[in-house]
Amino acid sequence: MRMGEGVEWALHSCLNLAWAQDGGAVTVARLAAYHDLPAAYLNKQLQALSRAGIVTSVPGPRGGFRLARRPEDVTLMDVVTAIEGPEQAFRCTEIRQQGPHGEMPGNSRRPCAISAAMRRAELAWRRELAARTLADVMSEAERGAPGVPGRVRGWFATASA
Amino acid sequence: MRMGEGVEWALHSCLNLAWAQDGGAVTVARLAAYHDLPAAYLNKQLQALSRAGIVTSVPGPRGGFRLARRPEDVTLMDVVTAIEGPEQAFRCTEIRQQGPHGEMPGNSRRPCAISAAMRRAELAWRRELAARTLADVMSEAERGAPGVPGRVRGWFATASA
DNA sequence: GAATCACTACTCGGATAGGGTGTGTCCGAGTATACATGG
DNA sequence: CCATGTATACTCGGACACACCCTATCCGAGTAGTGATTC
Numbered sequence: 001m002r003m004g005e006g007v008e009w010a011l012h013s014c015l016n017l018a019w020a021q022d023g024g025a026v027t028v029a030r031l032a033a034y035h036d037l038p039a040a041y042l043n044k045q046l047q048a049l050s051r052a053g054i055v056t057s058v059p060g061p062r063g064g065f066r067l068a069r070r071p072e073d074v075t076l077m078d079v080v081t082a083i084e085g086p087e088q089a090f091r092c093t094e095i096r097q098q099g100p101h102g103e104m105p106g107n108s109r110r111p112c113a114i115s116a117a118m119r120r121a122e123l124a125w126r127r128e129l130a131a132r133t134l135a136d137v138m139s140e141a142e143r144g145a146p147g148v149p150g151r152v153r154g155w156f157a158t159a160s161a
Numbered sequence: 162m163r164m165g166e167g168v169e170w171a172l173h174s175c176l177n178l179a180w181a182q183d184g185g186a187v188t189v190a191r192l193a194a195y196h197d198l199p200a201a202y203l204n205k206q207l208q209a210l211s212r213a214g215i216v217t218s219v220p221g222p223r224g225g226f227r228l229a230r231r232p233e234d235v236t237l238m239d240v241v242t243a244i245e246g247p248e249q250a251f252r253c254t255e256i257r258q259q260g261p262h263g264e265m266p267g268n269s270r271r272p273c274a275i276s277a278a279m280r281r282a283e284l285a286w287r288r289e290l291a292a293r294t295l296a297d298v299m300s301e302a303e304r305g306a307p308g309v310p311g312r313v314r315g316w317f318a319t320a321s322a
Numbered sequence: 323g324a325a326t327c328a329c330t331a332c333t334c335g336g337a338t339a340g341g342g343t344g345t346g347t348c349c350g351a352g353t354a355t356a357c358a359t360g361g
Numbered sequence: 362c363c364a365t366g367t368a369t370a371c372t373c374g375g376a377c378a379c380a381c382c383c384t385a386t387c388c389g390a391g392t393a394g395t396g397a398t399t400c
Contacts, residue, residue: 008253012256059351120293125286329395331393
């Protein structure tokens, strides 16, 4: 089970957008250059974030992306869902209903216990992601390395000038 | 983020093996026929379970698979890990270290907050899966449809005869 | 009649192709800016 | 000097190839059983 690489890119870009927020819109080229990522593909991820209402896009010169909501109003679950899609990782295809064995009475009503257990686990994962916002991650990062946010903002400011 | 289809097959097959346990080894053909699955591919999944020590394989005529441990000693996490592999879904590639910005002091020591948050969420998922065993799922299935386990065992008994 | 041996049939095991999704790239639609031009 | 129209450059947005991993399949290695053969 692998999560797409775009999730990591999107999360880092969201943090950078948050730190460089009031410096105007940031182009995808700048965001990509900061981490040496392919700009066109990162653009694709930002489009997904835009469709999800996490960032807003400004076309034309002086355009770019900026955070649509405050960092404390964007959860990690929002970002992951925007990139990876809303469907569950474990997909129950109801194979118990298939096969030559006679129809088991009661099967078609109650969901199979396997599916229920898997969904429970995934719900715990989602709950954990939904409980943590961009602001939480930002403050934790700042606590670990106090100088970084200022540097990030400075880099994006000088870069855009 | 999609989980392989083999996980569902492996879990159902483990349950069937547990219910038909003392009826001797069950061939992969029987297990596959019960759910109308491609036998060769299900065999691949069972090989993975065998390598993980969840089932034991018996070659030759009268051979097949049987559960290596008691159902209460096999967690869902064991099965998922055996099929999907031990690596995490979210892979931190340390993109923060890449790019033209000067080396941020302290970055190389503390893991980035994003990775930490994602790992925390995934740990919750793993913990939930590790807390539930095959025996738990079996008893829950039996509670939902009391007749099923007996039928399953009967079907495998008649099929092998 | 009993033991031995070769043979057969059946099973797992790993090596081998095909398809779908993620990954990476490209060019076009749209807009704010800058400049030349006319009043 | 100021307003206006136009050309331009820059941005996002979606459409287009490539690659990798999951899916699916096949054939070979190994073994228990079976029957014939011999003592």
